[in-house]
Amino acid sequence: MKRKIIEEITSAQKILEAARKEFARHGLDGARVDRIAHKAKVNKAMIYYHFHSKDNLYQAVIDDHLSQIGSFIEHTISEEPNIEKLLLQLAYFYNEILTKREDFVPIFLRELATGGERMRMAFKKMITEKGFHTKLKQLMDRGKESGQFREMDSLQAIISFLGMNMYYPLTASVINTVWEIKDEKIFREKRPTEVVNLFLYGLIKR
Amino acid sequence: MKRKIIEEITSAQKILEAARKEFARHGLDGARVDRIAHKAKVNKAMIYYHFHSKDNLYQAVIDDHLSQIGSFIEHTISEEPNIEKLLLQLAYFYNEILTKREDFVPIFLRELATGGERMRMAFKKMITEKGFHTKLKQLMDRGKESGQFREMDSLQAIISFLGMNMYYPLTASVINTVWEIKDEKIFREKRPTEVVNLFLYGLIKR
DNA sequence: CATATATATCTAACCATTTAGTTAAACTAA
DNA sequence: TTAGTTTAACTAAATGGTTAGATATATATG
Numbered sequence: 001m002k003r004k005i006i007e008e009i010t011s012a013q014k015i016l017e018a019a020r021k022e023f024a025r026h027g028l029d030g031a032r033v034d035r036i037a038h039k040a041k042v043n044k045a046m047i048y049y050h051f052h053s054k055d056n057l058y059q060a061v062i063d064d065h066l067s068q069i070g071s072f073i074e075h076t077i078s079e080e081p082n083i084e085k086l087l088l089q090l091a092y093f094y095n096e097i098l099t100k101r102e103d104f105v106p107i108f109l110r111e112l113a114t115g116g117e118r119m120r121m122a123f124k125k126m127i128t129e130k131g132f133h134t135k136l137k138q139l140m141d142r143g144k145e146s147g148q149f150r151e152m153d154s155l156q157a158i159i160s161f162l163g164m165n166m167y168y169p170l171t172a173s174v175i176n177t178v179w180e181i182k183d184e185k186i187f188r189e190k191r192p193t194e195v196v197n198l199f200l201y202g203l204i205k206r
Numbered sequence: 207m208k209r210k211i212i213e214e215i216t217s218a219q220k221i222l223e224a225a226r227k228e229f230a231r232h233g234l235d236g237a238r239v240d241r242i243a244h245k246a247k248v249n250k251a252m253i254y255y256h257f258h259s260k261d262n263l264y265q266a267v268i269d270d271h272l273s274q275i276g277s278f279i280e281h282t283i284s285e286e287p288n289i290e291k292l293l294l295q296l297a298y299f300y301n302e303i304l305t306k307r308e309d310f311v312p313i314f315l316r317e318l319a320t321g322g323e324r325m326r327m328a329f330k331k332m333i334t335e336k337g338f339h340t341k342l343k344q345l346m347d348r349g350k351e352s353g354q355f356r357e358m359d360s361l362q363a364i365i366s367f368l369g370m371n372m373y374y375p376l377t378a379s380v381i382n383t384v385w386e387i388k389d390e391k392i393f394r395e396k397r398p399t400e401v402v403n404l405f406l407y408g409l410i411k412r
Numbered sequence: 413c414a415t416a417t418a419t420a421t422c423t424a425a426c427c428a429t430t431t432a433g434t435t436a437a438a439c440t441a442a
Numbered sequence: 443t444t445a446g447t448t449t450a451a452c453t454a455a456a457t458g459g460t461t462a463g464a465t466a467t468a469t470a471t472g
Contacts, residue, residue: 011447011448025320026235027233027235027236027316027319028236029232029233029235029236030233030234030235032430032431032432033431033432033433034430034431034432042448043448043449043450044432044433044449045433045434045435045448045449045450046447046448046449047433048432048433048434049446049447049448050447053432053433054431054432054433105319106318106319106320107319109315109316109318109319110233110315110316110319112312112315112376112377112379112380113233113311113312113313113315113316113319114231114312115379116377116379116380116383119380120379120380120383120384121383123380123383123384124383124384127384133384133385133386150407152400152403152404153396153400155385155387155393156393156396156397156400156401156404157400157404158385159373159374159381159385160370160400160401160404162373162381163369163370163371163372163373163374164366164369164370164373165369166369166373166377167365167368167369167370167372167373168365168369170318171318171322171372173318173321173322173326174318174322174325174326174329175365175368177322177326177327177329177330178326178329178330178333178339179339179361179364179365180339181361187361187362190359190362191362194358194359194362194363194366195362195366197358197408198358198362198363198366198405198408198409199404199408200408201356201407201408201409202403202404202405202406202407202408202409203404203407203408217421217422238456238457238458239457239458239459240456240457240458248422249422249423249424250423250458250459251422251423251424251459251460251461252421252422252423253459254458254459254460255420255421255422256421259458259459260458260459
């Protein structure tokens, strides 16, 4: 067995990184195994040695993304029982994930286009394990009961909140042109607070 | 020249319809010309006779979608100077477009994934021609000046509104599972009013 | 009206390339 | 010696696109 010194990058890693970019740019069908091999500077057979098939490699790329997102959740979102802070954490989380992990956005979009089968369950698991599902709903329902929030459908509101957060980073390539957003960076940075303000202002009873 | 009686479906139409479905399911790279020919029940060469290339056919499908969306805008959204009614019209418009024209959603998502080059300009043209860009911003800015609305970034708010409207229909396949939405139909129907209420409530000064 | 002609529509068979995946042998380190 | 790692060359199938010719229809002409 060839010993791999820790600092050395294994060919499996090189393949995975090249694949991440290739699949992001071209999707599963548009991606070319030869191109991945070339970019990773490994022999094509190495891809089949380590990953067995193109589909398998693609799934590995997705799993890698999901696990990194999972661990990012861990040290971004605390057990926060204050709804304002929780919403702000979530807003920053979505913004970061979709802004910094650029390669993930096109993969996510294309997965949605094919029904999202590959990610559905992973996301569900993530969210139920962290308890967002119940926690967010609870906080909103409690707000309604206490009279702090107005009457509305909590789930509809939550989906609206997600939409406010995720829509722009997912569609920026088109939105920037259509709505003439010149400084994308600043616009992105301002999003989380702007979104949370609008949302909370839209909930709190007057 | 073969005379085409009005009721008869031309082979070009049959191809376009089959292509619409094929490209929606599989994307440009995943789509198979042979499969389109088979589904349209025409000889494969007919596709090249009428559309010259696979790329060209794909663009024809997109153009068809865009023109149908364009004409749908025409008789859905009136010259409405009342912001509440305008927002409601927009909310219904987005909901209808993304719910009834199912084939468009995956194409839109995949186009976003590749940078949206093919649609960017068409959308920009649509929106500037109808004057939404300036009109919406104007109405919001006027609302702020008159003291009806609170202080906020109009453009950020508009993008939030778009996100609230479009995010769910674009991601329903995943969202329904993750957030345990059982009756998708009812959830979709309730969206427009729910979204407009949240948005306006979030804007109006208290 | 009949015939010739140009033009649009359509088909079966074909082709050049590309592509995912394989193989058998070589190399490397414990 | 053993087991993991790497390579060059190869293959079978799929795929976008072509071609040469057939068929039908409109139009012009005598």
